[in-house]
Amino acid sequence: MPLVIPEYDPTRQQQAIDTAAAWSENKMESIDKLTAKQVRSALELLLENEKLTLTVAENLDAAYKFRESKNSEIIFGWCRIGIKVRMESVVDTALQFITTQGRMKFVRPLYRDLLQWDEQQKRAIDTFRANSKFYHNICRTMVEKDIQAAISKA
Numbered sequence: 693m694p695l696v697i698p699e700y701d702p703t704r705q706q707q708a709i710d711t712a713a714a715w716s717e718n719k720m721e722s723i724d725k726l727t728a729k730q731v732r733s734a735l736e737l738l739l740e741n742e743k744l745t746l747t748v749a750e751n752l753d754a755a756y757k758f759r760e761s762k763n764s765e766i767i768f769g770w771c772r773i774g775i776k777v778r779m780e781s782v783v784d785t786a787l788q789f790i791t792t793q794g795r796m797k798f799v800r801p802l803y804r805d806l807l808q809w810d811e812q813q814k815r816a817i818d819t820f821r822a823n824s825k826f827y828h829n830i831c832r833t834m835v836e837k838d839i840q841a842a843i844s845k846a
Contacts, residue, residue, distance in 0.1 A: 704729075715734065735766065775805040775812075790803065
């Protein structure tokens with residue numbers, strides 16, 4: 693146990709928690725005063741929220757246009773939310789993102805999410821095969837394993 697336990701100011705995290713809670717209730721509030729990290733955190737919290745619906749996602753899309761963000765973390769969070777609620781319009785954004793952003797921390801979870809969506813599974817596999825040389829060997833191998841696992845479940 694450390695001799696001194698530092699005290700952290702939870703204000704910023706609480707703002708992200710409050711924002712995610714408001715979004716889950718379909719209340720679109722201004723996010724102008726939030727940092728990118730707070731928005732990312734709110735998106736992560738919303739992804740885990742059981743109240744997340746297609747309507748909430750569509751309203752978020754209309755209000756904040758996360759798909760147009762230049763921040764990879766925000767686009768990643770947004771795509772995962774859209775895929776979770778089966779929002780057709782986010783699929784193109786997700787596929788474009790994972791074919792231009794090669795980091796496994798983004799690529800693998802998005803492919804996994806798409807592979808669980810029956811109507812988009814073939815498209816995800818075709819996109820991966822067309823772009824597999826773009827990915828680092830380890831990333832490529834791990835996604836291939838995910839694809840094999842998804843195919844064997846079907």
